Amino acid sequence: MLMTLTLSAALVLTGTPAQATKSVSFQGFTIQIPAAWKVKKDPVGGLEVVTGACSKRATECPGFSIGGARDIAYASEGGPYKVGAPYHPSSGVMECVPDKRYWEGVQPVKPARTSTVAVGAGRTARFTEWRLTCQTKTSKPTSVAYTQRIWYLRKEKVLVVDQWKTPGLGNILAKAVWK
Template sequence: MRKRSLSLAVGLAAAAAVLATPAAASAAPGSPMTAVSSDLSASKAEVFSFRGMNLKLPAGWKAHRDGDRVVVVTGKCKKPEPFAANCRSFWVFGPRAITKVPVGGGSITYTGESQFHPFSGVVSCPFDAKTSWYPGEKASSTGLRQVGPGHKAKYTAWPNQCVTESGGRRTTSFTQQEWFLPASKILVVDVWNTPGLSGVLKRATWS
């Protein structure tokens, strides 16, 4: 009887382990979105505030502020600056960074009608410093997106290409996403298709 009870206990333990395996697998961060969701509820998440907009950043995201420009690093980054190559991040700009932008020998103020690309010369591609950034001129998607209660941003997606400096051969393509809040004068720009960013913006609070 004792041997039979021991065998039954071992069998039940093995069955419990088998049943627990799928649950453990489903809890693991199998996708970037899952990782972001779990990080948001973690105590390590920090709140980034900019011109009254408060974003709860997942653990591992770090905001680097330089006046009216902020780079929120989300992964590997060699140089946390806007438009710097090889830096997984998104950027947040205030009014001083999007007005009187020096382009083509003059200056313009960002309105969302054209892609935010405040350079007259060649800029390195975000993913490869050896290639050049060729910005698109026609938006692929537009609309309104919620950025916290009572605030909607003008959302625009712009297609871009990375091309070789000699010969202009295209190496890859990517999309620059922009969320523009004209009343608050805040512009959020993302070229890395950052997982979870749209959700972080949607859950913003305002003060």
């Protein structure tokens, strides 16, 4: 009955049916994500959110990760996260996210975009967007590139990493509810 009322209200107000959502909680905050997205715990206590079909060519499925203090401690060359650098937890060369035939190329010196954004009421994150390129295993450039987006909440010890430019993720995080 409640679902019917919600769908009816959405149709009246917007002309389109409401998208079913589910709650995901992590370290004191909750976000609402589309019900079709899959959530699983990662080996160090964070969450992986898979937003679409996995490709055999990619190194990971489309989606994003939400990590805590441990993820932050190993987010840059095996050391702590650096605000002015892309997320790169390995101390070696990493495979290219959208195409594992290639390696991640030389990391850019400057981000494509950076700002302070709201993550729920009264909380802010340092948002950084990086344009990362991929190269062959013999260091030749390729046309493959991807965007890495990071939301870093220093005080809350939360790091959200999106390597797929997940549509609507910024809005989802902006509507987070904190305990």
